[in-house]
Amino acid sequence: MFYQLYELNHAMMAPFRASADAMNLAWRNPLNPWAHTVVGRSLAAGFEVFERMTRRYGKPEFGLPFTKVDDEKVAVHEEIVWRKPFCDLIHFKRDLPAGSEKGPRILIVAPMSGHYATLLRGTVEALIQQADVYITDWIDARMVPVTDGDFDLDDYIDYVIEMLRHLGPDTHVVAVCQPSVPVLAAVAVMEADKDVCAPASMTLMGGPIDTRINPTAVNQLAQDRPLEWFRDNVIMQVPWPQPGFMRNVYPGFLQLSGFMSMNLDRHMIAHKDFYMHLVKNDGEPAEKHRDFYDEYLAVMDLTAEFYLQTVDTVFIKHSLPKGEMMHRGKRVDTSAIQTVALLTVEGENDDISGVGQTHAAQTICTNIPEDKRMHYVQPDVGHYGVFNGSRFRREIAPRIIEFAKAHSKRGQTTPVKRIIRGGKTG
The missing domain is CATH 3.40.50.1820 (Alpha/Beta hydrolase fold, catalytic domain)
Known part of the structure; x- marks a missing residue:
């Protein structure tokens, strides 16, 4: 049921995520006079951070031509x-x-x-x-x-x-x-x-x-928990309409949550710094942040x-x-x-x-x-x-x-x- 709730939450966030993406593009548009101000960049940065934190990251490409x-x-x-x-x-x-x-x-x-x-x-x-x-x-x-x-x-x-x-x-x-x-x-x-x-x-x-x-x-x-604990607490069924519907899995989003919680302060600081780089129009560090988290937040089920x-x-x-x-x-x-x-x-x-x-x-x-x-x-x-x-x-x-x-x-x-x-x- 938890997996289904996760999917439902993701679907419910879709219109808000789409709106944030549209507003980000609007506030970054060079034809918008506010795009060249601190206020405009601050709003655009906030919308981008929101959109990136609520999206589902697909499988990346190797990209080694x-x-x-x-x-x-x-x-x-x-x-x-x-x-x-x-x-x-x-x-x-x-x-x-x-x-x-x-x-x-x-x-x-x-x-x-x-x-x-x-x-x-x-x-x-x-x-x-x-x-x-x-x-x-x-x-x-x-x-x-x-x-x-x-x-x-x-x-x-x-x-x-x-x-x-x-x-x-x-x-x-x-x-x-x-x-x-x-x-x-x-x-x-x-x-x-x-x-x-x-x-x-x-x-x-x-x-x-x-x-x-x-x-x-x-x-x-x-080591501190019996195998039954993992079976009862982290194993879930793939929801419809995924191809693996009804397959028992350990969801990737749970694995990711565990890893991020180990260094939560570091990830929070990284996103704060990303926001500040966008406000300052500092492109290279912001792009490095995007590249890293595009990979890190793309997860798969086992x-x-x-x-x-x-x-x-x-x-x-x-x-x-x-x-x-x-x-x-x-x-x-x-x-x-x-x-x-x-x-x-x-x-x-x-x-x-x-x-x-x-x-x-x-x-x-x-x-x-x-x-x-x-x-x-x-x-x-x-x-x-x-x-x-x-x-x-x-x-x-x-x-x-x-x-x-x-x-x-x-x-x-x-x-x-x-x-x-x-x-x-x-």
Whole structure:
């Protein structure tokens, strides 16, 4: 019922939102003499803030038509190369100059945690300059009809395995945040089966491998409540007329509310500053605010079975680090991973996955040789900075590329140094 009320509220706000948008345009119109005054800009700013705070944000575009390869601008084309009801696999195909190498083939597994894969636009943008990049584009659960069946954590792992098999040997997989657990499980399953399509390397970034280590507020919330609480309080049915009508989901707007409440003061200040930039006609900071919140406020629903199984397995029972995680009735054995190189990356100020939680993968993967391991902690970044922003482009992305090249199955030459923190080697 709560989801239906949310939809009703959104529909009731539609005429007010449309009026605010129209008034914003009127007060910004250069033919309006008041548009060039503080009063006019103040009114226009207020209408824009209201409209943006009450709209529903649709799925953004990646918007990466070009990249630079060997200092030459080349075109980039998005191609869907693999498709299932809950995920598309997108390939960023580049028109490479003659003689240029494709670079390592990298599969980025985007988080299925409320935001669209476009949240990793900066990740893709940094990597496609030197790599052949693919990314999982998870589908909003409310857009998938119930006739297409369920989707749980086991299905997620199966999807990752199928995509790696589709791409073939010598693929390097990069898991950002939430998918660190299912990707590690998928690699363990493939290694146990001696699958020739097991990745050459896997990079786990800001992921909750073991949330008992340095627990954050998000981890504590899951730990303090039984699974029944989540089933009774956050699982809802998709309302009509959405394609996924009657599907049980964890709504994206609830996930977003939770994340925003963690830093509510920061978001309030950001919107106040946005208003002031509009009043002062300061265009660049205002545009950066629009770009960030256009992405941040665009959310998707998760299937109930995937969400509940993830909460139970990862955050309540800690099944993977305990060696108790199951996939299709078989125990996931991380000690089976022997040939896949492992890079773990953490942010020093991460308030979603605390420092040490991702590094736990190094501990539970006991049979990976030392020359195939690397761990890096990026100073002065939070969760978002692990996969986006200037420090990611300058410090983290080059390490991912170097690690992938060093552990390519096409021929490894010099092993990468095991970087531990802020450029220190160990």
